Amino acid sequence: MLIKRASDIASSEITPENLYHNRREFIKTASAVLGIAAAGAILPACTNSAVSGMTQSKPKGKYDTDEKPTPYEDVTHYNNYYEFGIDKADPAANSGKFKPTPWTVSVEGMVKKPASYSLDDLLKGLTPEERVYRMRCVEAWSMVIPWTGVPLAALIAKLEPTPAAKYVEFKTIMRPDEMPGQRPSIFGSGLHWPYTEGLRMDEAMNPLALLVTGVYGKPALAQNGAPMRLVTPWKYGFKGVKSIVKIRFTDKQPLTAWNEAAPQEYGFFANVNPQVDHPRWSQASERRIGEFYKRRTLMFNGYADQVAQMYSGMDLRKSY
């Protein structure tokens, strides 16, 4: 399904794909002149060339960052979506067979109306919004992505969970025929399928939590989690479960995919936190895709004002 605002911006306006190509062009030209030793000097320059070309045709929303969005080409060709393979280029390359329509989402557990909905019915009556969010991967790289989606809180309000529900659990679709990464293989990801994620109810009700159906004003592509995925920008990217087919309300903390596979490395909360390192690498800084120098990672990925109060009194070293 396609959710569009009346005043949809053509993606070419936001992401100057021509500038993206210019960047590559620039690398070629500059490097021919300066030689390989100049590579370090070239990369930061490309970033600047893209910045100057940005046009912002939409007024900045309450939750939008005004940072430069990552080019669409990069947002759609540098992905972690292990159901399509473990390399970053795999999701774009291996998702050709994936069919995002028709789509059914099953709503289960502690909810007034447990039922199966077509995606259209599920989102009916909810107003899609465009939000430009930072996205910080647990692997210490980041992007800025213009998403289109509905606030998760609005959907939850519509579904009416019972007061006993403390958590909401999401599951990705299981389709080994269309998702080669779900087939058994020793060179696989090591995760158990279907991919499971979850949020505490107050996290799910936070206005930042978005159920995304579009990227850059276009319907989301398979590699970005079509037709509907979760986006929680204050958490590491792996919390953003993709191609959701199951939403379950429960009173127990869900066993999430990465937490199950490596509990000492990936917690249930997975809040972006520069002070709590991954056991094997630092989380203090990150590389913004397209930039040369690393930048400091911000607490809650820069969304502390919106989310920090949910974790007051919690030891974030223990609840990582």
Next chain:
Amino acid sequence: MPKFNRWWIFKPAVFVVCLVPMAWLVWDIFAGNLSANPIEDIRNRTGIWTLRFLMITLSVTPLRRIIGWSSLIRFRRMLGLFAFFYAFVHFITYIWLDQAFAWDEIVKDMISKRPFILSGVASFVLLIPLAITSTKKWIGRLGGKRWQMIHRLIYLSAGLGVLHYYWRVKLDIARPLAYGAVLAVLLGLRVTVAAVYDRRPVGAHRAPLQ
């Protein structure tokens, strides 16, 4: 059995072949074929080629003894130096492109509880004395036995390299484990073949197994 009698022709050819992964990488950099995170790509590719060249270098001795291609020894130093070359580029990529000479971050990476960076740095550092003492002059200076002892450090370096790779991936450990298995086989062969051959007189080394 190829004798590589004209090894002075083969040597430049092997040299050029060993440069292909580097040339291919440089091509991809400037043709814009790398991903949205080119520094990560450069890091990954130079790292994996370091491991591959270490394995290739380590397979020379077992191959010449099992298959009987004694002349292969003529390429061993060059292959080892290429392993060092790729390790050096990999190391510089980390120091320069990845960390941009942020020494405080680099030191933190190494001495904190994370062994991932430390194992990689140790693997590289161990190769430095081997590269320096790879000349005939140094073999003479150290004496064959002692030189050989020192150069067995390559197994330690390769082991640390595999460990570094193992710690780098998330849960997809099959590829690092495959490199570990290859290294284990090479080390196993080295030990068993050495047990059979190293006691024999020099001339016997030329004979193929069986």
